[in-house]
Amino acid sequence: RGFISFSCCLSFSNRSTYHPSSLIYASLVNIPTTERKMGRSPCWDKMGLKKGPWTSEEDQKLLAYIDEHGYGSWRSLPEKAGLHRCGKSCRLRWTNYLRPDIKRGKFNLQEEQTIIQLHALLGNRWSAIATHLPKRTDNEIKNYWNTHLKKRLVKMGIDPVTHKPKNATPLSSLGGISKNAATLSHMAQWESARLEAEARLARESKLLHYQTKVSSSHHDHLNIISSDQQKQKQLESPTSTVSFSETKTEFVGSSSTCLNMIKEAENDWISSTIQEFEGVKEGLTGLLLGGDSIGRSFSADKNETAGESSSGGGDCNNYYEDNKSYLDSIFSFVDPSPSDSTPMF
């Protein structure tokens, strides 16, 4: 379905009820006022704006306009671009489908792992997760999570919300573990703040990029894609300390402040959490592997935890063993191991 939108006219032409140019379609689009809900009206409600699937003609109009003028000011864009859509719809179409830096098609294993791992840290914060999968949209990731990954975790017996085995003892009910939970929450908050700062930085960079593009006016679409991809490469990096040095001159004003924010957040993060991390990792892994290893996990002898944790979990042990690799993958993803040349945080 990768290029469904560009060919939607073709596909719709076989379905009279959805052919955009048909009267039937128009009647579907213009819902009588009497049937509308009270309260704030949707943007398309005004002036009989169109809603529903985009046609290739509309896509072309939007692309052409953005290519020439850049994006932004979504409210006024549709009129200027000659589209009978609301700005919101245009923005959505652009960000979720038409942007040249979008990678479409199936998610690979690494992407899947990244999504699961980030979801474990951030929850349903799709935009934050999407900043670590720069060529994927938050909408796409959200859809993929809901239709594939969530179900897969459920099958594995893992709660897709908490990312914990469903029959595990609640963390809060165990003495001493609340510290671990709090630390994890602390970690998630830092990562969350960092991701937000990065997302902001990326947005500003993109905006700047398109503003610059407007000044140089017409040029080949392929060039747009490649230059955008280059910027994206500089900005992406899941490990994210980001190769800002190469693009530094582009960031002025609030962007440099933003950069400092990221650096500060990262430094603070590293100093405040790196020492806690081993304890948390072992504590939670211990918990999930069964036994009372949590309490011991903070003890001086770390080897003791790994050795004994598998011995006393009853029926849950096999279950936990099955999921150990899953959990380890989450921990390895966030583990700021010194051996790693590009630490996550």
Place this chain on the structure above:
DNA sequence: AAGCAAGTCAACCGCGCTTCG
């Protein structure tokens, strides 16, 4: 082949945050 159920995903909705006058 037909009917139904489940799955997929583009698009919509509405809330909340940010910016601006």
Place this chain on the structure above:
DNA sequence: GCGAAGCGCGGTTGACTTGCT
């Protein structure tokens, strides 16, 4: 400080596809 406008985000919807009976 306040309200309006603009925008982004997460949740939800519904048309369409795919798979099963």
